Amino acid sequence: MKQCPIDFFDPEVQHLAASAGCRLYRMQNDTGEGLISEYPILSGIDLFYNDFHMKDGQNQNKRPMPDTIEINHCREGRFECEFQNGDYQYIGAGDLSIHRLSHTTRQTRFPLAHYHGISITIDLPRAQQTLSSLEAIIGDLDIHLEAIAERFCREESCYVLRSNREVAHIFSELYAAPPERMAHYLKAKVLELLMLLNDLPQEPFSEKRQFFSRSQVTAVRAIHDAMIQDLSHHYTLAELSRQFGIAQTSMKLCFKAVYGNSIYQYMKTYRMQTARVLLQDTSRSVTEIAATLGYDNPSKFSEAFKKEYGISPTLFRNSPSELDVS
Template sequence: MDKELYIADARWHASFEDMIEKVQRDENKTVYYYNENYIKGKTVQYEILRGIWIVYHDFELKVNEFFPVEEKGIIEMNYCMAGRCELDCLNQKIFYVAPGDFAVAILSSGSHKHNFPLGNYRGISITTTEENLDDFLKNMFGKTRITSYMLLHKMNIHGKFMILSNNRYIQDIMGNIISEDDFWRERAIVKFSELVLFLIDKDIQVSEIKGKYFDRRIISKVKLIKEDVTENVEKYITIKEIGNKYEINTRTFSECFKEIYGKTYYAFIREFRIKKAAGMLLNTKNTVGGIAMMVGYENASKFSKAFHDIMGMTPGKFRRR
């Protein structure tokens, strides 16, 4: 698998060359620095042994969505450190991993995609294949009965994926799998070995989706509603009004919105309005009362209280600082 194509098939209006500002390579590591017109941040790829890739992401998107299209037959592990990652592993069924969550999946088709709905993401991916994983296990443990089948079989029982939410052992492994010391590669190999052994343990507690996944059609509709509402933030709209206007069940909307963005609709919109107001306080000479109305508040008093709750100070003090 050519790892340089890891994001090359993303659905952009720009070419791959436009998205990458600079590439630095050494014997075992490739660093992609993005063009800040599209993405602020970087991706670092490490090949710890043949066909075993550790990929570290730390970026902020300046476009609405980012869909790296993966190859069929890949075993992929994702650990979210910050932000939120959307995974499509269930034949148009979408689920999400939040900070501290770990997911491992078998990519059964080339249509598997990732998306980062909060616009920022920091996390680690590990990709390999069944063949390369078997070679890794033989190199590590010699004449061992441990094979990739033990992991794949366990994943198949759970629908070709497993999710572990806030597992401390996983968090310790993934938090130390990448280092910058002289023996980073050796440490990464040891940590990856620990991870595989932990995942195939028959006693591991694997999280079930428990209904928290949605059809892509519903996901797309909720995202469009969110875009519409945030673009017209001066017109405050309730969930009941959303249900009537967009012809969507209010309970479905509320549950789906929280899964996508990690917060309730009301909490998300409240924070969005205040942060937009903060930008206006810094970059315009509009009065506090005028800004309050521009972000959908009927009076300055309610606006000031909400602003203080989120920003920790009054609008006036924020502007002076």
């Protein structure tokens, strides 16, 4: 996930290639790798396709840039940003965030170990001058970038837009942009997005995103690690709260922000995904797997597995291709 402009990427980000109006970058560390495709749209406006398969990103915004806004759309996964003041912020699948690059970031992470999305960075003075020059040729575009920034980035906050069909439609077309017409197509779609944001009311589609403290995020990560290390044990919320020193309300809110689901739903899904791996890659019996995953008896485990995947554990083991994973 970039923090504009590309020159502010860490030196470890490798420039791979440049062709047909696109520059390709690779980020690598011991948690995985990510690919970033940069497309200059207009002077002052750049678009980036982000494809990460890693847990830890890098500090990419080395200094505040209050005259630049960043629009991020998350297609899959989750993105975590840690600011220098110790606050954390998250966006998840379907979210569109808008914020000024006013704060330096300490670290970026991907809690689900993957992230796919689009970033658009806009240098407000330069981009508005570009739009003014364009209007002299094609007529009034009615795009006022500073007004967009003021509406959605008040008090230097990050706002998230959701549940808007027009926004979703524009980004679905950006993800499916035809390669042979990429350069011109992206210009048209980004201008369409800006015209939409110019007229889009802040409510009811936006919400002020909650920040979490470093101590809360650290506690939630420890909770996550403890739960997945011993799947045979079913922790209660009270037990987790007491053991890791975090209030239940804060724990539930922060866990969902970091991992995208409630503790109960996340662990239910994690157990079922682990069950699939154990059934397919080991010779352990269904009874043994059920006990490993914390089920009192194999019939309860079989019932839960079939409810999740529409197929019994035994049938899946014998015919894994029968499982519908769509």
